[in-house]
Amino acid sequence: MVAIAVQAVQTAVLERGDFDAFLHAITGRGYQLIGPTVREGAIACGPVASANDLPEGWTDEQEGGKYRLKRRTDHALFGYAVGPHSWKQYLHPPVQRLWRAEREGSGFRVVAEEQARPRYAFLGVRSCELHAIAVQDKVFLGGPYVDAIYQARREDLFLVAVNCAEAGGTCFCASMNTGPKVTAGYDLALTEILENGRHYFVVEVGTQAGAEILSAIPHQDAKDTDLQAVQRVTEETARHMGRSLDTVEIKELLYRNYEHPRWDEVARRCLSCTNCTMVCPTCFCTTVEDVTDLSGEKAERARRWDSCFTMDFSYIHGGSVRASVKSRYRQWMTHKLATWIDQFGTSGCVGCGRCITWCPVGIDLTEEARAIRSTDSACAENHPGENRHDRHP
Numbered sequence: 001m002v003a004i005a006v007q008a009v010q011t012a013v014l015e016r017g018d019f020d021a022f023l024h025a026i027t028g029r030g031y032q033l034i035g036p037t038v039r040e041g042a043i044a045c046g047p048v049a050s051a052n053d054l055p056e057g058w059t060d061e062q063e064g065g066k067y068r069l070k071r072r073t074d075h076a077l078f079g080y081a082v083g084p085h086s087w088k089q090y091l092h093p094p095v096q097r098l099w100r101a102e103r104e105g106s107g108f109r110v111v112a113e114e115q116a117r118p119r120y121a122f123l124g125v126r127s128c129e130l131h132a133i134a135v136q137d138k139v140f141l142g143g144p145y146v147d148a149i150y151q152a153r154r155e156d157l158f159l160v161a162v163n164c165a166e167a168g169g170t171c172f173c174a175s176m177n178t179g180p181k182v183t184a185g186y187d188l189a190l191t192e193i194l195e196n197g198r199h200y201f202v203v204e205v206g207t208q209a210g211a212e213i214l215s216a217i218p219h220q221d222a223k224d225t226d227l228q229a230v231q232r233v234t235e236e237t238a239r240h241m242g243r244s245l246d247t248v249e250i251k252e253l254l255y256r257n258y259e260h261p262r263w264d265e266v267a268r269r270c271l272s273c274t275n276c277t278m279v280c281p282t283c284f285c286t287t288v289e290d291v292t293d294l295s296g297e298k299a300e301r302a303r304r305w306d307s308c309f310t311m312d313f314s315y316i317h318g319g320s321v322r323a324s325v326k327s328r329y330r331q332w333m334t335h336k337l338a339t340w341i342d343q344f345g346t347s348g349c350v351g352c353g354r355c356i357t358w359c360p361v362g363i364d365l366t367e368e369a370r371a372i373r374s375t376d377s378a379c380a381e382n383h384p385g386e387n388r389h390d391r392h393p
Ligand code: SF4
Pocket: 276, 279, 280, 281, 282, 283, 336, 348, 349, 350, 351, 352, 353, 354, 355, 356
């Protein structure tokens, strides 16, 4: 393969008929390709070998507490919004053994866990999801303690982004300044165009690794009309967001409303089921569990996703700090939209809408924030346009 300079191909056109060659160019370089697949009534991430594995001709309908797959009238490969799975399951696994121990005489021997270093290529990553990965990068790699498990999976990651051509019913990335147009953090970014009987992709090159993949497959230079088509697609998507969130001074709004009666109302509906935290691409909390076999010969310690909605999560010598559902919901939403900003310098929410779609009772944080703002005595409307540091850069 001949490597080419990034400057030589900034944008290109890839025909649908060459899409398998594109996927093979990725897998041929030793990447484990993960992308969207139709599984168990949803579009979920999984191994992809060819375009046949992709959700061709499928879309989704999403609303608070509702998700349905639906047939499209065309053969789009990426004609859906985000599904229940986020990419975090690959970078921050739901269950991760840390070490195990085996009995040896009257003592035991600790066997260190070998660090898996999978070489993933993610296909179909949306703009909000790139921002979510950037948020998790801050959490796991940006502080004084670097998470070795995340780092080993993140280092060689190859990212093929896709500009959303349709907004989901619960999406609000436009409010969070995280989409729908992909702007950074990708190796290659695709926009799928189906126009005038033609099906093709406009490819934007983000890195040298992306340029090398592109150079190995048939493509043409993108024309102005192709770039205009990309702009049309993303502008149209931005106009059709299913939800919106006013982020002006949202941190201050939530900080001065810890005792707002709305927390009691939402707590009457919330089942404290943890779904919103499990599907969220930025939530990162874990617990540590020790397990032994029945004979007492073997033991192991594992790290497992946890949630601020469980009683155990805030259990400290004799009781949970957040014993009520009200305190747990308030903690979650205030962390996402306010305290996260103080902690990591960015919002903890990228507006993907998953917590709304996958909440069994349809609780919607945009609606909760709106309700609090509408009855806030020092409404942020008094200070329009100030202090927008609560949005993603
Ligand atoms: S809080 Fe909800 S909308 Fe925001 S990133 Fe998490 S799942 Fe997506």
